[in-house]
Amino acid sequence: MKSLSIQNLSAYYGEKKILSDISFDLKEGECLALIGPNGSGKTTFVRTLLGTVSSKGNIYLDGKNLSSFSSKERAKRIGVLSQIHSVGYPYSVREVVEMGRYAYKEGRSEIKKKADLAMELSGIASLSERSILSLSGGELQRVFLGQVFAQDPEILVLDEPTNHLDLIYQKQVLDTLRKWLKVNERAAICVIHDLTLAGRYSDKALLLDNGKKALWGKSDEVFSSDALNKVYGMDVKEWMIDLFEKWK
Numbered sequence: 001m002k003s004l005s006i007q008n009l010s011a012y013y014g015e016k017k018i019l020s021d022i023s024f025d026l027k028e029g030e031c032l033a034l035i036g037p038n039g040s041g042k043t044t045f046v047r048t049l050l051g052t053v054s055s056k057g058n059i060y061l062d063g064k065n066l067s068s069f070s071s072k073e074r075a076k077r078i079g080v081l082s083q084i085h086s087v088g089y090p091y092s093v094r095e096v097v098e099m100g101r102y103a104y105k106e107g108r109s110e111i112k113k114k115a116d117l118a119m120e121l122s123g124i125a126s127l128s129e130r131s132i133l134s135l136s137g138g139e140l141q142r143v144f145l146g147q148v149f150a151q152d153p154e155i156l157v158l159d160e161p162t163n164h165l166d167l168i169y170q171k172q173v174l175d176t177l178r179k180w181l182k183v184n185e186r187a188a189i190c191v192i193h194d195l196t197l198a199g200r201y202s203d204k205a206l207l208l209d210n211g212k213k214a215l216w217g218k219s220d221e222v223f224s225s226d227a228l229n230k231v232y233g234m235d236v237k238e239w240m241i242d243l244f245e246k247w248k
Contacts, residue, residue, distance in 0.1 A: 100150030138169030
């Protein structure tokens, strides 16, 4: 991946417009934090990127319109880590991670090699033979992170990746993401409510307000802007300082 370009993107549920004329660019090695209050359009944006909702506008990946991609090509180049996982069957960790290779035609040795690398990166190699039904929430999240790493996408979309996780697992998941981004031709889009984590781990930020782009740019600029206060309806910085006062 060299670049992802979103141009005048709007999204609809039936006749209702949810997103309106969203535009921005993302380059390899960058992590974009997608922020905004509940109902601002974050999840809809993710669904639009994946082609699961009706939309207008253009999404270009390396200059090629995403609408021209086959489902297999899209599955190879865009990976998704959702906040809800179905774990009704006693698959082993390895089996779940290897499912990330479903879009590829390759032999067993190559699948195993990719899965081993993905499990090592996500810190779950020691759990490879465990049933996913026996794992904690943090361990399970890292298994599905390993699955998308095995997919080896160019763009990784994470929808609330730290939701319901203990502090140590929040740090592990986001540290792992930064490590993954160091490999060439990769970028990430992270939907996240926790503004402290969003500011700490992102390079760029897109602030949404009622389906519209309130601000986009470098994280330091977005998180120090008056726009943040306007969209959230409060003095965000003052509130954050007050929250962490006890740790001084």
